[in-house]
Structures are given as structure tokens and as C-alpha cells.
Amino acid sequence: MKLSLLFRGRRVYRTAVLLKNNYSVSAARNSTALLYRNHGEPSQVVQLESLVSPQMGPDSVLVKMLAAPINPSDLNMIQGTYAILPELPAVGGNEGVGEVVEVGVEVKTLKAGDRVIPRDAGTGTWRTAAVLKADDLVTLPKDIPVLSAATLGVNPCTAFRMLTDFEELKPGDTVIQNAANSGVGQAVVQIAAAKGIQTVNVVRDRPDLQQLSDRLTALGATHVVTEEKLRRPEMKELFKSCPRPKLALNGVGGKSATEMLRHLQNGGSMVTYGGMAKQPVTVPVSALIFKDVKIRGFWVTRWKRDNKHDEDALRSMLDELCVLIRAGKLTAPACTEVRLQDFRKALENAMKPYVSTKQVFVM
Ligand SMILES: NC(=O)c1ccc[n+]([C@@H]2O[C@H](COP(=O)([O-])OP(=O)(O)OC[C@H]3O[C@@H](n4cnc5c(N)ncnc54)[C@H](OP(=O)(O)O)[C@@H]3O)[C@@H](O)[C@H]2O)c1
Structure with missing residues (x-):
């Protein structure tokens, strides 16, 4: 052409x-x-x-x-x-x-x-x-x-699919995610909260951490923790107040992904959708043998192309997201x-x- x-x-x-x-x-x-x-x-x-x-x-x-x-x-x-x-x-x-x-x-x-x-x-x-x-x-x-x-078309759709397509999540279940303050992360927090799903949200430490934590909590985050805290024994305390996650959403890679895996339930899934740290994902042998975790990936572009001829698939997801937006449960990042x-x-x-x-x- x-x-x-x-x-x-x-x-x-x-x-x-x-x-x-x-x-x-x-x-x-x-x-x-x-x-x-x-x-x-x-x-x-x-x-x-x-x-x-x-x-x-x-x-x-x-x-x-x-x-x-x-x-x-x-x-x-x-x-x-x-x-x-x-x-x-x-x-x-x-x-x-x-x-x-x-x-x-x-x-x-x-x-x-x-x-x-x-x-x-x-x-x-x-x-x-x-x-x-x-x-x-x-x-x-x-x-x-x-x-x-x-x-709407990229990040909330990615969040929606990852919360829907990998694990059957019920109200009260937990999802853990890193890069929780990203566009995807904010959508995950809000869509999960609207479904009654608890979220453990990992962010990098920063001078205005409390402000960021308050902002994510106001969006519906159950817990906000730093990458450093994710590695500390006090995470055991946190999981006394909510079940261990069935699903981990990884937009970072490297150590952050490995640490999230340590907290996943037996048989749970970690879905990698981004690699902001530009580091490969390392999966401990024990996570595969003793916990039988599922290591998956997601790309919204592939999902859209795979569902290109199913007009309802994209439409119904967008409609559902628009309902959340109108109800004030999903805001722009x-x-x-x-x-x-x-x-x-x-x-x-x-x-x-x-x-x-x-x-x-x-x-
Ligand atoms: N697979 C898919 O279908 C799909 C769809 C949408 C997005 N994505 C990917 O998801 C990721 C996030 O996209 P977005 O639009 O939500 O991003 P965004 O709103 O631009 O936010 C970027 C996020 O990455 C974090 N970050 C940056 N460098 C980092 C590092 N070295 N280590 C740890 N965290 C780091 C930032 O944290 P700080 O605030 O600490 O800097 C922030 O949380 C990107 O990799 C993007 O390509 C993938």
C-alpha cells in the first residue's frame, strides 16, 4: 500500500x-x-x-x-x-x-x-x-x-485479563503484585478491590513512600510493602491477616519476581507481563518441585489479536471496565x-x- x-x-x-x-x-x-x-x-x-x-x-x-x-x-x-x-x-x-x-x-x-x-x-x-x-x-x-x-485499552485490559484468565479468584483471595504504582498496578488494585480480592502491593522505597502508600490504599490496596520488606520475615505476620496469594503479577523481573514467588500458595501462578528491571526471572527449584507453581506470561496485544474475530470478547471486557469507571471504582492512573x-x-x-x-x- x-x-x-x-x-x-x-x-x-x-x-x-x-x-x-x-x-x-x-x-x-x-x-x-x-x-x-x-x-x-x-x-x-x-x-x-x-x-x-x-x-x-x-x-x-x-x-x-x-x-x-x-x-x-x-x-x-x-x-x-x-x-x-x-x-x-x-x-x-x-x-x-x-x-x-x-x-x-x-x-x-x-x-x-x-x-x-x-x-x-x-x-x-x-x-x-x-x-x-x-x-x-x-x-x-x-x-x-x-x-x-x-x-483504558492497554493497562486496565491487561489487569482485567490477568485477574480473570489465570486463577479462579474468589472474594477474600489474595493477589500479590510488584510495580504496584504503575498504570497496570493501579488498575489491578482497583479491579481486584471491586471484586473483593485482597492485594499485596510491592513498590520501590522512596522519600514519599507514605504518600504513595496512602494513594494506593485509597484506591483499594489491602497492603502496600516495599521491595525490602518483601524479603523480611515480618511478611509472615502480614499473611496472618490474609491468605497467601494464589496469583502473583510480575511487571519487574529479577529479584522482585523471585521474592514474590516465595509467598505464593502451593500450585499458584505467577504471570509476568513486564520487565522493568531488565533482569531475567529466576525460579527457585523448590518453588517448582515443592510448590508446583505455574510460571506464565501475558501480552495484551497477543490476546487482542487472538480474539480479533470474537467481537464480544473485547466489547464485553470494555463494557465491564466502563461500568467500574462510571461507578467510580476504576479511575485513570x-x-x-x-x-x-x-x-x-x-x-x-x-x-x-x-x-x-x-x-x-x-x-
Ligand atoms: N504484557 C502486556 O500486555 C503489558 C501491558 C501493559 C503494560 N505492560 C508492561 O508493564 C510494565 C508497566 O507498564 P505501565 O504502563 O503500567 O508502567 P508505568 O505506569 O509507566 O509505570 C512504570 C512502573 O515501573 C516501575 N519501575 C521502573 N523501573 C523499575 C525498576 N528498575 N525496578 C522496579 N520497578 C521499576 C515504576 O516504579 P517506580 O515508581 O519505583 O519508578 C512504575 O511502577 C511495562 O513493562 C509495560 O511494558 C505489559
């Missing part, structure tokens, strides 16, 4: 063979976008550019983007280290919410004014507008706050709103440790 982009007045034609065909037509019509031509340090290789795209096709829609977060996977894509990489040049960002402005003549599923999020990764959401395939978008109700909608123009600072902040807030572009 031909992609025609106008980069600073220079017309470039490319044959696009990207993650999904949507990307090839997704260059915005007269939009401003955060684009990268080479892999590297995000704040260095990303540029703010004007893009002009070809006319809409009969199955396309013109979407005005409203907000889009910076997630770790966006940064890894720009660095060139992620499992899927778009052909370059590419627009950054894999999730976000937009409003449909115009629909192609054959589009029956969407209309002007609808709120939409991408169905899959690779859309390039850091831009003011985009022409996208209608089939590559999913609608969200308009009463969902913009920041919640912009951050703590966010810092930034303009596209301030992208360099935002990209730098997104890579800093102990920030506890997600950078979200608001267009």
Missing part, C-alpha cells in the same frame, strides 16, 4: 508493510504528529512534524485525537527494542482516544461524534488527527472521562497532562524513576 507523507514540505512515498494495514493509511490529514525516523533515545529521535495524508478511502474515518499516554512499550518501540516495530518513519504512541469527525461512504459502524480507541497496537496515536480504517477502531461511551478512555509541543520533557519524565504519574498528551 502506498503511503504519502509530507515531511516539512518534502513529499515522500513509501511502500508500507507495517504492523497492521491501518498504519499505512493512518498519517493524519493536516495533522501535527510526533514522529521518529530512526530508533534511539526517545527525547532525541522524536520530532514534532506536520503531516499531510492521502484522501480518505470508503472504509476510513477521520479521527481527531483527544488524548494519548506515553507507555513503556511506546518508548521501547522508539528505542527499537520492542517485540513489534513499525516501519520507519513512524508516529509514536499505541493507545489514546479520539473523536470521529468524518466517515467514509462504506462505514456503517461509526458516525461523526463517536469516541474511539485503537483495537490493536501500532496506530501511532501521538498526533492531532488521523485517517484510520473503521475496523481498526472500537467505540467507547462518551460519558467516560477522556483520561480514562485514553488509558495518576496523570500529568502535556501538550504535544512539550514532548521532549514529557518523554524524559516518562523515563524517570519514582515519578508515579503517567505523561498523557492532550491535543
Whole structure:
């Protein structure tokens, strides 16, 4: 498929063979976008550019983007280290919410004014507008706050699936997780609390630990512990007040994952979904032999692709999450709103440790 982009007045034609065909037509019509031509340090290789795209096709829609977060996977894509990489040049960002402005003549599923999020990764959401395939978008109700909608498709969906698909959890059961203050972690806390599931939430120590602990507790966290405490004998005391976890959710790897395993129930599961420490997961032999723990992995992109033809699977999950949002039981993660123009600072902040807030572009 031909992609025609106008980069600073220079017309470039490319044959696009990207993650999904949507990307090839997704260059915005007269939009401003955060684009990268080479892999590297995000704040260095990303540029703010004007893009002009070809006319809409009969199955396309013109979407005005409203907000889009910076997630770790966006940064890894720009660095060139992620499992899927778009052909370059590419627009950054894999999730976000937009409003449909115009629909192609054959589009029956969407209309002007609808709120939409991408169905899959690779859309390039850091831009003011985009022409996208209608089939590559999913609608969200308009009463969902913009920041919640912009951050719904990746982290809360990951949290929801991990709490649903690996262990049969009942009210009163316990889940342990590290990176508990991450976007995924905050969603795990809230979705678990809404289901009556207790959570042991592991965070890294920091000067404002009490403030962070109070914030997670207000979201519904049962216990908040530091990585250091996780290794100490006093954890035995904690498990006198709640059962040992059936499920451990690992977004960090390294020692943190090994320590969580020590607290898992016999036969429980540890699901690895992220590797923020960039360290492999080491599983003690005893955990396998004497506890028969299950070591699993989860990737929401694979889940979405596996369930691509089951319209109800994604819809029913989003509906359930929207019910929680409306009931005030699932909020957007703590966010810092930034303009596209301030992208360099935002990209730098997104890579800093102990920030506890997600950078979200608001267009
Ligand atoms: N598999 C999937 O389908 C899937 C879906 C969504 C997300 N993810 C992955 O899940 C992870 C979290 O994503 P997110 O959007 O929720 O992240 P986020 O909101 O940006 O938060 C990043 C988290 O990582 C922690 N962290 C950073 N460096 C760390 C280190 N060296 N050791 C321990 N913790 C560290 C941060 O803790 P501090 O506050 O202490 O810095 C924070 O809790 C990422 O790896 C992401 O790629 C995977």
C-alpha cells in the first residue's frame, strides 16, 4: 500500500508493510504528529512534524485525537527494542482516544461524534488527527472521562485479563503484585478491590513512600510493602491477616519476581507481563518441585489479536471496565497532562524513576 507523507514540505512515498494495514493509511490529514525516523533515545529521535495524508478511502474515518499516554512499550518501540516495530518513519504512541469527525461512504459502524480507541497496537496515536480504517477502531461511551478512555485499552485490559484468565479468584483471595504504582498496578488494585480480592502491593522505597502508600490504599490496596520488606520475615505476620496469594503479577523481573514467588500458595501462578528491571526471572527449584507453581506470561496485544474475530470478547471486557469507571471504582492512573509541543520533557519524565504519574498528551 502506498503511503504519502509530507515531511516539512518534502513529499515522500513509501511502500508500507507495517504492523497492521491501518498504519499505512493512518498519517493524519493536516495533522501535527510526533514522529521518529530512526530508533534511539526517545527525547532525541522524536520530532514534532506536520503531516499531510492521502484522501480518505470508503472504509476510513477521520479521527481527531483527544488524548494519548506515553507507555513503556511506546518508548521501547522508539528505542527499537520492542517485540513489534513499525516501519520507519513512524508516529509514536499505541493507545489514546479520539473523536470521529468524518466517515467514509462504506462505514456503517461509526458516525461523526463517536469516541474511539485503537483495537490493536501500532496506530501511532501521538498526533492531532488521523485517517484510520473503521475496523481498526472500537467505540467507547462518551460519558467516560477522556483520561480514562485514553488509558483504558492497554493497562486496565491487561489487569482485567490477568485477574480473570489465570486463577479462579474468589472474594477474600489474595493477589500479590510488584510495580504496584504503575498504570497496570493501579488498575489491578482497583479491579481486584471491586471484586473483593485482597492485594499485596510491592513498590520501590522512596522519600514519599507514605504518600504513595496512602494513594494506593485509597484506591483499594489491602497492603502496600516495599521491595525490602518483601524479603523480611515480618511478611509472615502480614499473611496472618490474609491468605497467601494464589496469583502473583510480575511487571519487574529479577529479584522482585523471585521474592514474590516465595509467598505464593502451593500450585499458584505467577504471570509476568513486564520487565522493568531488565533482569531475567529466576525460579527457585523448590518453588517448582515443592510448590508446583505455574510460571506464565501475558501480552495484551497477543490476546487482542487472538480474539480479533470474537467481537464480544473485547466489547464485553470494555463494557465491564466502563461500568467500574462510571461507578467510580476504576479511575485513570495518576496523570500529568502535556501538550504535544512539550514532548521532549514529557518523554524524559516518562523515563524517570519514582515519578508515579503517567505523561498523557492532550491535543
Ligand atoms: N504484557 C502486556 O500486555 C503489558 C501491558 C501493559 C503494560 N505492560 C508492561 O508493564 C510494565 C508497566 O507498564 P505501565 O504502563 O503500567 O508502567 P508505568 O505506569 O509507566 O509505570 C512504570 C512502573 O515501573 C516501575 N519501575 C521502573 N523501573 C523499575 C525498576 N528498575 N525496578 C522496579 N520497578 C521499576 C515504576 O516504579 P517506580 O515508581 O519505583 O519508578 C512504575 O511502577 C511495562 O513493562 C509495560 O511494558 C505489559
